[in-house]
Amino acid sequence: MVVSVVVATYNGKQFIKKQLDSIRNQSRQPDEVIIKDDGSTDGTFELVEEYIRKNLLNNWIVEKNRQNLGYKKNFFELLKAAHGDIIFLSDQDDEWAPKKIEKMAEVMEKNTEVKTLNCGISLIDGQSKKVKLDLRKNFYNANFLYSKNPLKDLNYFEFYSIVERNISPGCAMAITSEVKDEFIKIYDFGLPHDWFLNLIASLTNGCVFLNEELLNYRLHGENTLGISDDWSATSKIDSFEKDRKDKIVEYQQLIQAFTIFEGRFPKNKKITLKIKNYLELHLAFYKKAQIRTLLKLYTCSQYLETSTFRGKVWDWLVALKLNKFL
Known part of the structure; x- marks a missing residue:
């Protein structure tokens, strides 16, 4: 199967190189990497351009939006441009485990009913050091995922069970071209794109969580959604x-x-x-x-x-x- 990676960037110069390195060093290389910069003013776009040129990444492209679209529309345009049978979504400030593409693509190739696959995340700080988080009762995946039942290796979620909350951030997600095509037809830019994608997949029992941490999710001031450990x-x-x-x-x-x-x-x-x-x-x-x-x-x-x-x-x-x- 053809594998695409789509990366949304916006003023992410501080961490983007570590994310690009983690994609470039995957054990299974993507067939294409598409990066869309949403009007950065801090040199992010120029850094990515130089990174692609310096590393001779002929199957990587970066484009800069003419105007700022916001993250929902930027990911929408990224998905429209992707050609892969399996498409991995990426933010600009995380770090992927070396076998993230290999392991997730293998699951999706062996289990054709899987339409969106969400992997587990671990937390890191600005210096890439692990961050410990106390989990709430019946919560998993850095308090993103709620389940009354203990998790298995692969966990299927019907849409009634994810209507209150998504199960993982979009940067931990891979989707099939089938879900992408449906998404492009009906997305209304209301809900976050990743939640909408999981809901589409869940309608055919194809929303799945892989209980393995394959993504280092970086904590900083702008991305702490779902991570708080203060439940007093x-x-x-x-x-x-x-x-x-x-x-x-x-x-x-x-x-x-x-x-x-x-x-x-x-x-x-x-x-x-x-x-x-x-x-x-x-x-x-x-x-x-x-x-x-x-x-x-x-x-x-x-x-x-x-x-x-x-x-x-x-x-x-x-x-x-x-x-x-x-």
Whole structure:
């Protein structure tokens, strides 16, 4: 199978060379590497151009967008340009394990039902030193992935189980050309592209997590989503209002995504309608947190199955207005 790697860059000069080195030194070399720079002003584009020229990388290309597109549209354009049967997504500031492409491509070639494959991540700091993180109960993969059941080597996720949260950052993902083609047709630039891709794959039970750490995910000020290890009540209370506003936007985006899926995947219409109804009830609770709106949530099996114990307790505190007292 033909393997592509797509890399999005924007003002990433500080770390980009380590990421490029980790791609260039893979045990299984990609057939093409496509890099799109989103209007960097710090010399990132020029550094990448020189890196390609110096290392005689004839199957690597870099282009600079005429205007800043933002990460969603930049990855959209990258995926449109990719020719591979398997496409690896890459950020500009991580470091890949030497056998990341080899191991993930082998899994996808042997298991043709796999449409998106997400590998495990380990955390590093700005000096590439390992960062230790305490995992929450029933959480894995640097607190990105929630599962009540212990993980196997390969773990399949149906879309009702990833509707609350994605299972891994996009930089840990490889996708098939089939998912890419569907994505290009229907993506609405609402949800993050990686979450949308996993949801598409999950509609045919093809969203999979490989329980092996093959990516060093670099922590710095701009990419800490999903990584926080402060789960105290004080932290939760302090961040409540911002989280509430973010969740309202997120649920609106999810509802729109499932409206799209409803039309594109008629075989799954019954379940997509069910989840869409659940999302609408959850959105209603975030807009107006009351006991009445919370009790409606408890009629949905998705809420009972996918919400954490802490999350349920917090919802009751909010519904009873005790968060303000605390």
